[in-house]
Amino acid sequence: MFTYTYLPENLERQLWRDIQALKGAQAMRYITSVERIGRRIGWEEGKQEGEAALLVMLLSQRFGPLSEDTRARLEQADAAQLERWARRLLDAATLAEVFDEH
Template sequence: MLAERVVEWTEKWKQQGLQQGLQQGLQEGLEKGLQQGIAQGEITLLRRQLTRRFGPLPEWVEQRIQQAPPEQLETWAERLLDAESLPAVFET
């Protein structure tokens, strides 16, 4: 009888552990997907604003935008408001 209880408890704990692991993995996946979606939205918006202000974007701009961290995208978006030229947006 005790042995049966131990087997039952072990199965219950395994199931609980599996459920917790799945929930944690799902949550981490959702957070990562959300961050990627926000970053892509920032890239899209910056690209549209730059194109509207300065016309078609050269390849070097596209490359810099795609490789930039979110903080840099925000800096460029702010510079866009006052910059007189496309290179001025990306000056360091």
């Protein structure tokens, strides 16, 4: 047969307060619109940097080392331009054809 021992009432109340405090600390924190926008911008910038880095790697592999001007051009390009250049990379015979706007 089991014998139960109970906490004194004041310790039991403290235990429940501590449990509630822990639950509250683990609850989802709401973020503001400004935080949401900041995260989105950061994510987009990171994605764009990754796309530029990938394009640098692929162009270097296909056409050899890239000049500093070419690297700077890639780093400053927007997402749409990076995508156009990436598509051209598949068919271009030269590096100039990748960047040709005509």
